[in-house]
Amino acid sequence: MQGHSVKSIRIAIVLIGTFSAAHAQSLPGGFVYLRDIDPSIIQDIRYATSNNFLGRPLAGYGAGECVVKREVGLRLKAVQQELAAQNLSLKMFDCYRPARASLDMVRWSQNGHESAADRRYNPRIAKTELFRLGYIASRSQHSTGAALDLTLVDLKADNSARIDPAKSYADCTAPVAARLPEGSVDMGTGYDCTDEKGHTAAPSITAEQRAWRKRLVAAMARQGFVNYSKEWWHFSLPGAGGAAYDFPIQPRRN
Structure with a gap:
């Protein structure tokens, strides 16, 4: 969801027109597809799927691709190279986030419904409280291309477990065997x-x-990334942000 507090960041929403399929790989200057920097980094861009706390793809996620500022991508590549020697890999959950997706989260929080799926991610906090408590923001550092949600994958482990639609999973605080499988370390x-x-x-x-x-945290810190204390998965690269953007994430052309 949200990462660092954005109150100290001056954000200018830069509206980029909706891209046509013929120009699907066009990105604003300074942005890259992470696959073009390091295709070995695993990607599971959750907001492009229904496997997230909204239960559907978020606005602006037209493809499950990690888009970042180039400097961020190069530093992630360096982290990945260090981890590879330990039979580990990064796994990206979210990278650049269109500003419209954050507004989609706002609308979700105000829809007046608390479903079982919501409780899977928010077992003790009402969704209307998530903004006040700093878990979601209407303006996110993710929209600058300098914030990331990620985890580690043990490449020696069996990561083949997939979500079974017929199974009733426990909430996100439950033991790993009872909650939604994520194919990563616990x-x-x-x-x-x-x-x-x-x-x-x-x-x-x-x-x-x-x-x-x-x-x-240590592996990311060695490349200058800072963790957000309320979310073990959220990191940002100070100084690499700037204006927030709202261009949609489109499929990457090979």
């Missing part, structure tokens, strides 16, 4: 879990889960 909660257990330094997780979080 960080103590699922992605986008709006709960104190999702805070990076949460005392309620196991020693092994804490070690994985520290390993991720």
Whole structure:
């Protein structure tokens, strides 16, 4: 969801016209598809699917592609190279986020419904409180191309588990075997879990889960990325942001 507080960031929404299919790979200056920088980094762009807290693709996500500022992509490549030597990989959940997607989140929070799917991601917090508590913002650093949601994958492990539509999964704070499968290491909660257990330094997780979080934070920090304390999965690169954008994410041409 949200990452760092955006109150200190001056954001100018830059509206880019909707791209035609013939120009699907066109990006504003300074933006790149992460696959063009490092295709070995695993991508699971959740807001382009129904596997997220809204239960549907968000506005502006026309493709499950990680788009970032070039500097961010190059630093992610350096992190990935370090992890590869340990049989690990980054897995991207969200990268650049069109500003319209953040507004989509606002509308969702105000629709007056609290479904079982909502509770899977927000087990103890009412969706109307998510903005006040800093989990979602109407203006997000993601829209600058300098913020990321990600995790680690153990390449030696069996990561083949897929979501079974017929199964009733527990909420995001449950033990890993009971919650939605994510094909990644057990960080103590699922992605986008709006709960104190999702805070990076949460005392309620196991020693092994804490070690994985520290390993991720340390690897990212060596390339200058800063973690957001309320979300173990959220990182940003100071100084790489700037204006926020609203161009849609379109399929990358090979």
